[in-house]
Amino acid sequence: MRRAFTLVEIAFSLLLVAIGVITLFMVLPSGVRVQNQVRYRALAAAKALELADMMRGAAPGVAVNARDLDKEGVFPWDTRITYKAMAPDMESSMASLRGTVFPLPEAIARRIDSDRDEIAQLLDSGAQLFYFSPKPPIQTQESSNTFVSDDSWMSHGRRIVVAVVGAPQQNSILYHPSVKVGAYQDFYPTPPTHGVENPQQVANSDGAYLGYNDPLCYDALCRDPLIAEVFKSSPDATFTYPDPAQLPAIVPRECAFGYLPFATDVGPEEPQLPEPDTDPKYIRCKRGALGYTVAALWYAEQVGLTRAQLLAETPASAAGFADAQVDPIDTTAFASCWRRVLAMRYLAHAATCLTRYHTQPQLAAGVPLGGDPLISMNMKGVEYQGVNVTLDAIRAWHEISVRMAVMYADQAGPYHWGAGRPLNRQVMMDHPLLELDLWSDPISGTFDFHTPGDFPPYVVADKVTRRQWRGCYPQDIVEPGLPFMFPGRQRDTNDDGCVDPRDPAGTSPWDYPARILDTDRNGRLDEQDRPVPTTAVSAAAATPVLGSADWVAHAQDMQNNGQAALGPASNFTLTAPFTPDQRCRELVFWAVDWQAWEDFESQPSAVIDGGRYPVAAPMATRSQSWMNAWNADFVGRADITRQLNAQRRTQVTMNSNRNPELADCFRLPTTRAGVPFEGTVFTVGEINEFGPVYENHFYNGQLPDLRVMGSHPNQADAFLGHDTDLWNMMVYLGKYGVNRDGRVVRNDRTNDDAIAPVSYDRTGVTVPEGVLDRGRLPAAERLRASSVCRFVFYDQRASGAPFN
């Protein structure tokens, strides 16, 4: 008889069926997981392309004039922006506003688990985890822009985080501020490089303003004192009119030699062509052009160019003349050729001015530098009355000027800084290679960082010790000159209308020290020179004239007591060969729902690299004479007004030293008295509005008062009792949180420049204001990141296009 199934058998059978079904259940979702993984990988691949494209983009963190902001300082930690902002490595590219990848707050990143604790280890090593803003990577300076919606942003993309694995290698840096940013660049021909020293009209310690408008001739102060005569000749240059009665009417100045008197007359009111030659202003300009030409010709003769040869040049002979002047085979002549390059730059510019005030027949016949009526043109004992300048000579001088500049740049190379690099030509790279010297002792200094009342109260440090690696060029810098930021004068003490080496030094509190670079005076800047001051450097002879006895004494003082700025060229490794494993790094992508935490938007922004913040270098003050030298007090930089002036006319849209999340920072605290507050985020327009009004503050640890931005309620209780500076700093740093899910602010409140709807926003959905969102998970929860993919790459060694 057949026995029926027992209950045990049936139960066992059911168990088997259940196992099968459960197995089936377990298998089926794996398909979804696989597809999710495929999605993540596709998105990661797209973003990896974007990151590579961003790094390729030459100047990832640099805005329109950021490169100009990288002024010279006294110490390496002054004003350096490009050190980090233009660093060519991937992480520096990522932590800029140009892209759409932002650093994840560390508090959030620390809650994420990953295989082998890779994320934790990265964070421990100082790296950051990045997330992608849910907006198109438009590569503007404000990539987190306000005009596109995130509504259609693929939800998987919100979960992707990325980090760079592997340490950055020794890459190039663009400038070494404690030396000089380089040879500068100039158009050829142009007048002597000059500027208007107007230190931003910042109130100084006297409560007055530092601003004044005396033109300052940098070429004379930093390259060659004789150039001052080209800019504006000294009173012993005279001319004699046949009828002195004409003098007040025609040339109401004591002297008309040089660029400045001429340029002062030439202005927007200049009559249009054709103009009557009898116009008094026209005649004055004409005389000014002649006087400018005389001064330039005089300087050309001073540096070894002969008048007869110059006047005999023609366009056909110009190339041969120019090449002979910068022939590197004649090493003796070549050593001083930079002065002739400058001389021809000025002479060509001055002589071309004649073409505006003379007819073609006059120019063809030769324009007498004595003018019409002919007068004596005696400049410093040299008479130019009988000198005729022809159109052929003018053409030749122009050709010589441009050609000499190009030839000089080619022959001397980027490590010869006597004359500026010519802007006239299209070149890929015309910039010295530079890296940090990691083998020499660093430069160091201890500062009185805080003077009560100068800095906001949140700056509490009294003493700050700073250290910085020296720079390292592959070869010595020849004829380094002086940095334009510290030419050694700040005031027209002889009251001749311009600031130059002829102004007496030592009596004016407006003066500030010259930064002598070649302290051993051998014509080269190398590791033997000690241009970085210490407290042991004397206060005496702070503003000596280039090459004078005082100059020698001060240079010797620096040589004895200063610090070296450069390491030896033998430590330069930038061009050394390397193997792939030495420079190989990885982009690693993970997927994790980090926006699930309740505080994902209220967490402050990630820590910002302090290297992105410039510390402005000292500048002149008005009444504190003890600050006029590289002495202890100066190095101590107790007065903030000295620092306020270095970064001027800058814009806060410069993204090199900003919180990358700033465009999405909440303007108001996200909680008040413990109650979540729906804050609003910045608009691009608001951020840009900071610039014209409060532009200095960013660069000195201060921030603009954001409460005055029009729409903002100026209510103290809205800021938890914080004072303005502290509140501003907190906003700037994202302390009140960031709109990290990309909910878009419609720009209808504060920005006058209405943003038009764009076709990108196709959904037609009215996007809510940028409000504080909260995730479902408490902050105590942890989440596991699943690895998505890894990409291998090399960092660039040098920024792709330091000049564009």
Add this chain to the structure above:
Amino acid sequence: MVRARAFTLLEMLVAIALGMVIIGTIYSGFRAAAQAMTATERLAIENRLLVAGMAMAIDEADSWELLDRPGHQPLRTSAPYKAIYPFNGGYAGDASDWQTLPQPFTALAGSWPVSGASAAFDPSWPAHDPRTWYRGDGGHYFPHNQNGMIDESAFGDYGIFANAAGAVALRGTSVPVGSTWLPNQLKGLMYGLGFYGFFDYLPANAMVDYYDVDGAARSAKPYTLRFLDRTPNQTTTWDMFNSGRFTFQGTDMWGIDQFCTSAERASTRGWYLYSNQVGIAAAHPQEPGETPANYAERQRRAAAINRTMHAALRFAPEKVNTFPILYGSLNDERPLLAQKPVSWPRASVDVRRYLKWGNVVNGCHVRLVDPVTGMAQEIAFTTVGTTLRGARMNRNLD
């Protein structure tokens, strides 16, 4: 004989219950399986479309086929087109003459300026060649106001050294020009290709500045570079020349910009500033049912984009938000698939090409729209692509 006992009611109930459990379990399993398979298939379709869309976008970044392909060549002007000669290139300015306007994919040969020996595009641009050296007054900034230009020759007539024309009137007398090569190369590229192509073709750090002659044959700088519409219907203009050279002091001898560095380094020499917002656009093919007039207007607008260089506002570069307008104008979303099952998402690809602060940006958008809910999902990224010059060379246009 043992008589078989029938199932008891309890046994039957247990059996039925077990059977129902089994059936229910299997049903649930199949249901879950079906749902999972549906979701998986859905995701798989979306992923395939997404990946295909990304591939298409990357391919488009190289091929430029959305803008120029056999059968659709809106950026190739049919002859006769205007030859570039007058001071302003001879163009209307608002692209109303788009039908005869040289476009980014127009062959340069017929539209190139016809003066002197520089009557053709020279691809070499050797940096050591004196012809390629800039010979203008780069040191002075000549502001303009509503009353027009001031005298640009206040510091001399630099047009005699290099000029797009072969001769210039120097205070009424014609004199020969020293070099015409560089001005004509700049002029030809700018007018022949539009601004995107202009910057695309220029070598690194090329000076974007040249002299031409006005109606009286006097030296002048073309206002096409100088007076640029920031946005449609805005007439505020900015002087573009040399702006990278100077700081905006506002307190110099003239009360305006001039040759002053204020300790600034002379830096920007090229198209960094000029390329603040420069896009390239083409009208997509005529839509079914679209009127010829509407299609023509779309073509004119595309041509206007190619002839517009949104101004580099030097110190508030993005305060005036013209970029969203440009960015939206460049949108030319094209379907990934010509035909598809109705249940599939609608996939589209859009590659927007523009210049931003010296960077060439290929903005890729891949978008999926659910056919039932209408919900859109999008991935956007940038990538490296072929230059316009590369695309033109691939088409044997130079």
